[in-house]
Amino acid sequence: MAAIIINTYTVVPAEPTWTGRFPLAEWDQVGTITHVPTIYFYDKPPVSFQGNVVETLQNSLSHALFHFYPLAGRLRWLPRGRLELDCNAAGVTLIEAESEAELSDFNNFLGTKEFEKLVPQVNYKTAIETIPLFLAQVTKFKCGRISLSVKVSHAVVDGQSALHFLSEWGRIARGEPLETVPFLDRKVLWAGGPLPPFASSPLYEGKEFEEPPLLIGETDCVEERKKETVVAMLKLSKSQLERLRSRANRSQYADPARGFTRYETVTGHVWRCACKARGHSPEQPTGLVICVDARNRVQPPLPAGYFGNATLDVVAASTSGELISNELGFAAGKISKAIKNVTNDYVMTAVEYLKSHENLKEFQDIHTLGSKDGPFYGNPNLGLVSWLTLPMYGLNFGWGQEVYMGPGTNDLDGNSLLLADKNEDGSLILATCQQMAHMEAFKKHFYEDI
Structure with missing residues (x-):
């Protein structure tokens, strides 16, 4: 074309x-x-x-x-x-x-x-x-x-x-x-004022910028990053989503007063399916990158229309064996805990952490500049960004709304997006990139494990 x-x-x-x-x-x-x-x-x-x-x-x-x-x-x-x-x-x-x-x-x-x-x-x-x-x-x-x-x-x-x-x-x-x-x-x-003497929640420690887990027996991720990838758009119907959430919320890891969100549930499901599809050994460490919007988590909340970056990455970590052997609520609980840690104190200490560093280039995703050296790029890790609350649909320039909207190119192994179906029937779409050798197995587990 x-x-x-x-x-x-x-x-x-x-x-x-x-x-x-x-x-x-x-x-x-x-x-x-x-x-x-x-x-x-x-x-x-x-x-x-x-x-x-x-x-x-x-x-x-x-x-x-x-x-x-x-x-x-x-x-x-x-x-x-x-x-x-x-x-x-x-x-x-x-x-x-x-x-x-x-x-x-x-x-x-x-x-x-x-x-x-x-x-x-x-x-x-x-x-x-x-x-x-x-x-x-x-x-x-x-x-x-x-x-x-x-x-x-x-x-x-x-x-x-x-x-x-x-x-x-x-x-x-x-x-x-x-x-x-x-x-x-x-x-x-911008941080700079004194932090509370007794923080009410965990403070930022910079773990998101540490070396990510590697495949056992490998000294780096170079060989994994060379492997061919493929993209798939996988739909979760409203009933499938409800079954997943019901399973996760029946677990001992769920907060009875709150339950797990759609994002926490589906992301936990994706994490487990990726571990299975990749054929990890039980002791294989794996990290999941989660993007959290801090607009309403700082005090006071950011003004309406704040134009800039107000999201930060946090990492949930486990082993493939833990994720697969435990119920879905275990994975969802890991994700939920990482998100809950993002409070005002956490965000401000994160800003101070970055301000204190001599050179920020070590924290910049160089893979987006033409190479593939992003900090959490590829097997055994993955990242899943939520577009569930973004005003994605209905972009009208005078000739009607779009008939389709989606992410652009996404060729990094393990990178995924979760978005609401445009039909607004409660279904979701997972846009995921996996190694070609793993994709069919991932799809199989993604639907059969529901």
Whole structure:
């Protein structure tokens, strides 16, 4: 499915914006520091839509950047592996492309090389000061359908903030006012004041940045990271999810007053299935990376519309033997405990931990810069990010809502996303990447173990 680029536009804010050096918070500068892709597919615009698709996107994007002007800037390196945002209104990239393909089933090419042609490409070999923080590609298909793929710099925003921007871009395209004005001051996530003398919860110890568990008998993860991977989109119906939660909540590990959440339950299930599919020995250590949104966990909570990174990774650890031999509630309990640890004290000590380090580059996911050296990348570990509470669906630029929305490329072994089904019937979708040699076994356990 060839996609031919017709035009590439640089889009700048519609009006002059503040310019200058914009300091980033610690959580902006660790983990994934490059671009995260998502993609939307739309039916052919109805006759009632009288505008030009590309012009509509271009003009509304320009007006959206006036409010979200940090996205129009550029990153620059500082000493000690730190990053700074130069708000210089250099603009973002909008690509116009066409394809002769007849688009019928979106799932047929997710995770394939053909799919990559619909997503803006970023050359990380060039100086970081030249790379746009936001790129979008609109592709028109022969059948009249449209795809819109975007890539947003994770050094500037997390998923919540990125979707806030996309939602407001759509509102502006439809001629509507902003729903939530972005809160741009990141000083609210800067630590520096005295911590409580008696912390009410566990404090951050930096375990998330330690060397991850390795396969027994291996000295590093190089060989595992060379193995071919494949992506699958696996659906959990409402009834299947309820069966899993019922099982987990009947266990001795469940809190009777609260029970396990959807995320804790499904992630525990995925962790156990991955251990089985990978054929681990019982004593094999394994780590699970969990991404936690701190917006409502700090005191006071972050302001509505906080525009930046407010998520941090925590790690649940066990052995494959423990996970498989115990009931589902054991794995879910490990995950629940790791999430509950993220309190205001935990977040502030985490910020102080990062501020005290001489060089932050050791905490940055280098695999996103073209290699595969991410700290928790691959067998025997995995990560599962929740998109369950994100405003993912309903992105409308004036020609109707998307018919499909999903993650962009995801080719890292063990990396997974959990999202609600667009049909809103209570079902969930697991987007998971596994080694090709393990995927069929993973699917088998994923459904048979329900």
